[in-house]
Amino acid sequence: MTSETFEFRLLASEGRARRGEISLPRGVIRTPAFMPVGTGGTVKAMYMDQVRDLGADIILGNTYHLMLRPGAERMARLGGLHHFARWDKPILTDSGGFQVMSLSALRKIDEHGVTFQSHIDGSRHEMSPERSIEIQGLLGSDIQMQLDECVRLPADEAEIQRAMEMSLRWAERCKVAFGDQPGKAMFGIVQGGDIPKLRERSAQALAGLNLKGYAVGGLAVGEPQEVMLDMLDVTCPLMPAQKPRYLMGVGTPDDILKSVARGIDMFDCVMPTRAGRHGLAFTRHGKINLKNARHAEDHRPLDEESSCPAARDYSRAYLHHLVRSNEILGMMLITWNNLSYYQDLMAGIRAAIEQSRFADFTGETIARWAEGDIPPLG
Numbered sequence: 550m551t552s553e554t555f556e557f558r559l560l561a562s563e564g565r566a567r568r569g570e571i572s573l574p575r576g577v578i579r580t581p582a583f584m585p586v587g588t589g590g591t592v593k594a595m596y597m598d599q600v601r602d603l604g605a606d607i608i609l610g611n612t613y614h615l616m617l618r619p620g621a622e623r624m625a626r627l628g629g630l631h632h633f634a635r636w637d638k639p640i641l642t643d644s645g646g647f648q649v650m651s652l653s654a655l656r657k658i659d660e661h662g663v664t665f666q667s668h669i670d671g672s673r674h675e676m677s678p679e680r681s682i683e684i685q686g687l688l689g690s691d692i693q694m695q696l697d698e699c700v701r702l703p704a705d706e707a708e709i710q711r712a713m714e715m716s717l718r719w720a721e722r723c724k725v726a727f728g729d730q731p732g733k734a735m736f737g738i739v740q741g742g743d744i745p746k747l748r749e750r751s752a753q754a755l756a757g758l759n760l761k762g763y764a765v766g767g768l769a770v771g772e773p774q775e776v777m778l779d780m781l782d783v784t785c786p787l788m789p790a791q792k793p794r795y796l797m798g799v800g801t802p803d804d805i806l807k808s809v810a811r812g813i814d815m816f817d818c819v820m821p822t823r824a825g826r827h828g829l830a831f832t833r834h835g836k837i838n839l840k841n842a843r844h845a846e847d848h849r850p851l852d853e854e855s856s857c858p859a860a861r862d863y864s865r866a867y868l869h870h871l872v873r874s875n876e877i878l879g880m881m882l883i884t885w886n887n888l889s890y891y892q893d894l895m896a897g898i899r900a901a902i903e904q905s906r907f908a909d910f911t912g913e914t915i916a917r918w919a920e921g922d923i924p925p926l927g
Contacts, residue, residue, distance in 0.1 A: 551576055555734040555761050557793050561903045565785065565812040568902040571793055573691050574732040575631070576638040578606040580793065580814040581902075583805070583895045584641060585888055586822060589614045590634045593822045594877075594884040597636050603857070603885075604892040606638060607692075609817045612684050613645035616674065617667050621687040629689030641817075642690035643797070644681045644697065644723075644738075658698065660715065678722040682735070690733070694764065695723040697738040702772040709742035716740045717754050724758055734761035736795060742767055743776050745783045752787035763788045764795040765813070769804070778807055785812040802831060802894055803918075806911050809898055821891050825884030828872035832860065832890060835918040839883065843925045844869040857889035 552572035561568040571578040585592045585600055588611040592600050600608065610630055615621065627633050630640055645663070657664045662677030676684075678696045685693040697716040700709050720737045727735040737755040741747030755763060765784055768777045781796070788794050795815035796808050805816055821831060830837045832852050847865040855861045859882040871879025894914075901910035 552732075554731055557762070557791065559791070561905075563902050563905050563907045564810065566809050566898075566902050566907045567812060567814055568899050569793070569814060571639075573639050573734075575691055576606060578639060578815075579895075579899060581805075581809050581895055581898050582606055582815050583891045584609045584815065584817040585891075586817055586819045587634065587636075587640075588819075589618065590630060592888070594825060594881045595822070595888065597634060599885060600888065601636075601638065603889050604896060605888070608636060608638070608640055610640055610642045610688065610690065611645070612642050612681055612688070612694075613665070613676070615642075615688060616645070616676070616684050617669055621684040625687040625689075629687075631689055639691040640689070641692040641795075642685045642688055642694065644685070644694040645676050660718070662696065662719075678719040679726040682723050682726040686730075692762065693727065693733065693735045695720045695735065695737050697740055697766055699740070699767050699770065700742055701770050702743055702767075702776075704742060706742075706744055706747075709740075709744055710747055713740040713742070713747050713751050717751060720755060720758060720760075724760065736760060736762040736764050736793075738764045738766040738797070739784055739788070740767045741780075741784075743772055743780060745780070748780055748784045749787060752784050756787065756789055760792070762793040762795065764797050764815075766797045768796065769799045769818075774804065774807075777804070778811065781808060781811040781813065788812075802891070803915070805894065806898070806914065809902075810907070810911065821887035822884050825887045826880045828879070828883065830860075830868075830883050830890075831887045832922075833914075833917055834920070834922045837922050839865065839868045839872045839879075841869075847926055849923070849926075851886060855886070855889065856893070857886055859883065859885040860889065 551574055553574055556572045559567055559569045569580040585605050585608050587608045624630060631637060665674045681696040696719050698712040700712045737760045739751045741751045768780060793814045794812060796813045798818055799816055800818050828840045830839055830851055844865040849865055851860040853861060863882060901907040
């Protein structure tokens with residue numbers, strides 16, 4: 550049931566794994582949830598109708614990219630991002646903090662905010678915490694993220710601490726700028742790199758701001774999976790239990806299973822769409838590289854049990870041909886398959902937690918991946 554205000558309800562749990570619902574005026578987000586990434590107002594190689602039909606309750610947009618093109622004020626004049634992209638469900642917008650890291654050669658940062666040089670045309674733009682929230686409001690975002698500074702790992706502890714403390718000050722400014730917006734939410738972002746005491750300090754300080762949700766940022770940026778999971782073990786217990794928890798930019802299906810087990814409710818990652826554009830399919834058999842010659846004369850589908858037509862109705866030989874020929878349709882079909890697999894995985898996770906068999910579901914899923922793909926034709 551939708552709600553006129555932002556509400557989060559916990560419905561079931563198993564260990565630290567949580568099954569919940571986020572209710573907003575534009576719809577209900579079933580958690581744990583995977584948000585397809587629609588950086589510039591499009592989930593690459595997909596129609597929005599397809600994304601909706603796969604079971605996605607929410608997509609992600611990017612403040613930095615939409616600020617540059619088509620522009621936040623223009624987007625507002627055109628009716629906002631939902632109308633622009635024909636997506637009537639919730640949208641979460643990343644604040645631009647990740648681009649502070651990924652485009653570090655094109656920006657300057659100080660206490661006021663970040664000055665970007667556009668990667669498109671070289672024009673200069675200022676992004677303060679206040680401007681980030683203003684842009685997200687112009688886009689019409691339902692869940693808005695604070696502006697933060699994300700540090701690529703490994704990094705010196707002093708640098709991680711400096712960025713974490715400034716991100717906390719920016720969170721306070723974002724909260725003031727966001728104000729009271731019924732039916733919408735602003736999330737804070739826990740930083741602190743791979744330093745447990747800094748993660749603890751960040752999580753505790755953000756909890757004191759009483760925000761509507763909390764994210765874990767600055768992970769999946771070069772560190773091993775074990776480090777990411779260790780930081781979740783430190784951070785999640787310090788995040789308010791009655792608020793949603795979002796792990797930004799993560800990740801592989803294995804990352805998702807192990808992060809849900811540590812209490813994470815929301816995920817986003819470009820991996821399923823990016824892999825789809827490069828011939829790599831995610832399936833219940835594990836990852837399948839459709840560039841490989843073994844598929845060239847294989848009349849079988851990717852997965853005959855899949856509910857997705859891309860996986861069920863097209864032969865591996867055809868998908869292989871499309872990929873090797875660099876045909877756009879190959880990118881579209883494999884992306885469709887990948888996002889279908891991710892949404893099916895999330896549905897399986899939610900059902901398993903409800904049935905108190907999440908641990909068994911995880912073991913069964915990982916064992917199936919380990920078995921690998923079906924044998925090649927003789």
